[in-house]
Amino acid sequence: MAKVRHSRFDCTPGCSVEAAIGLIDGKWKAIILWHLLAGTLRFNEIRRQVQNCTPRMLTNQLRELEDDGLITRKVYAQVPPKVEYSLSELGLSMAPILRALKAWGDANIGLYGKPLGHDPREPQPGGSAQRGSL
Amino acid sequence: MAKVRHSRFDCTPGCSVEAAIGLIDGKWKAIILWHLLAGTLRFNEIRRQVQNCTPRMLTNQLRELEDDGLITRKVYAQVPPKVEYSLSELGLSMAPILRALKAWGDANIGLYGKPLGHDPREPQPGGSAQRGSL
DNA sequence: GCACATAGTATCAAAAAGGATACTGTCATG
DNA sequence: CATGACAGTATCCTTTTTGATACTATGTGC
Numbered sequence: 001m002a003k004v005r006h007s008r009f010d011c012t013p014g015c016s017v018e019a020a021i022g023l024i025d026g027k028w029k030a031i032i033l034w035h036l037l038a039g040t041l042r043f044n045e046i047r048r049q050v051q052n053c054t055p056r057m058l059t060n061q062l063r064e065l066e067d068d069g070l071i072t073r074k075v076y077a078q079v080p081p082k083v084e085y086s087l088s089e090l091g092l093s094m095a096p097i098l099r100a101l102k103a104w105g106d107a108n109i110g111l112y113g114k115p116l117g118h119d120p121r122e123p124q125p126g127g128s129a130q131r132g133s134l
Numbered sequence: 135m136a137k138v139r140h141s142r143f144d145c146t147p148g149c150s151v152e153a154a155i156g157l158i159d160g161k162w163k164a165i166i167l168w169h170l171l172a173g174t175l176r177f178n179e180i181r182r183q184v185q186n187c188t189p190r191m192l193t194n195q196l197r198e199l200e201d202d203g204l205i206t207r208k209v210y211a212q213v214p215p216k217v218e219y220s221l222s223e224l225g226l227s228m229a230p231i232l233r234a235l236k237a238w239g240d241a242n243i244g245l246y247g248k249p250l251g252h253d254p255r256e257p258q259p260g261g262s263a264q265r266g267s268l
Numbered sequence: 269g270c271a272c273a274t275a276g277t278a279t280c281a282a283a284a285a286g287g288a289t290a291c292t293g294t295c296a297t298g
Numbered sequence: 299c300a301t302g303a304c305a306g307t308a309t310c311c312t313t314t315t316t317g318a319t320a321c322t323a324t325g326t327g328c
Contacts (some may be wrong), residue, residue, distance in 0.1 A: 015165075015239070016238075016243055017165055018164060018165050019239045019243040020164075020236070020238050020239040020243070021158065021164045024155065025159045026285080027152075030151050030152060030155045034151045047305095054287065054289090055306060055307085056287080056308090057285095059305085059306060059307080075305095078304095079294050080294065080295060080296085080305080081304050081306080082304075083304090083306090090242065096237070097231070097235055101150075101154040102150050102151045102154070104154050104228060105149070105151055105153045105154040106150045107227070108154075108224065109149075109150055161315085161316075176275085177274080177275050178274070178275075188316085188317065189275080189276060190276090190277080190278090190317080190318090192276090194315090194316090209275095213274080213324050213325060214274035214275080214324065214325060215323095215324090216274075216275085217274090217275060217276090
């Protein structure tokens with residue numbers, strides 16, 4: 001999403017909206033947060049939940065989330081290593097957003113990711129959506 | 135955010151979350167939707183609200199939103215041209231998400247985009263967040 | 269005649285994000 | 299001894315996204 005993260009928000013009102021998604025974007029962050037909402041998880045536990053996210057990506061996303069103060073990383077001085085990730089207070093405060101996303105997705109997304117219902121390109125009889133007719 | 139939009143969601147539960155942000159990501163979409171929540175807007179009206187979004191970008195984002203069925207584009211056969219954008223029913227159903235984002239942002243984002251409060255890198259006395267000590 | 273407003277496009281280039289693959293060290297298990 | 303689990307790293311490369319800039323057509327007002 002290209003550097004919205006931590007830019008200055010001079011914009012008018014919607015800035016807070018922009019700021020919020022800025023922290024939550026990035027292909028895996030929202031899902032990671034969502035899973036952490038259910039409780040603390042270890043690195044590979046997350047990996048299993050979010051399959052086909054490479055370890056590199058996972059590390060990246062987790063680091064950014066941590067840098068933004070949304071999650072907490074706890075390292076146990078053991079071997080084999082044990083690292084636990086959990087939501088910080090700030091991250092927890094995102095619960096309403098996450099739940100809203102989940103609710104909307106459950107209600108509106110088909111198996112193939114396209115929103116369900118009324119395809120806007122379906123030729124509508126009373127046609128009011130032309131393109132290129134300009 | 136690289137092609138989450140309209141990919142297949144084989145993933146476990148959080149997919150709907152991923153799907154939802156997939157439609158709403160892209161640096162301007164959320165803010166555009168937010169502004170449209172207040173009512174129909176014309177192209178340049180949006181531009182003024184979302185300043186420093188180039189017309190190219192704005193067109194892109196609007197087209198994607200339209201393709202995803204979140205907004206509606208209405209062209210008036212006039213000159214100079216007049217095009218109105220408004221939320222579709224589906225877009226309107228995103229209101230809870232948008233409002234949650236706004237609320238969170240208002241509550242947690244400082245002037246500089248960094249989340250407020252407890253900086254995780256501030257050396258905490260009871261230190262439990264070390265990195266590189268692995 | 270000139271500038272402005274409308275709603276965009278076109279083209280080029282840069283930057284950012286993401287993917288693939290291989291590799292680290294240590295311990296426990298078979 | 300070989301293998302797997304743990305939590306990552308390192309490198310390289312491709313794709314995606316975004317930005318900058320200039321340009322289109324037409325009508326109105328000065």
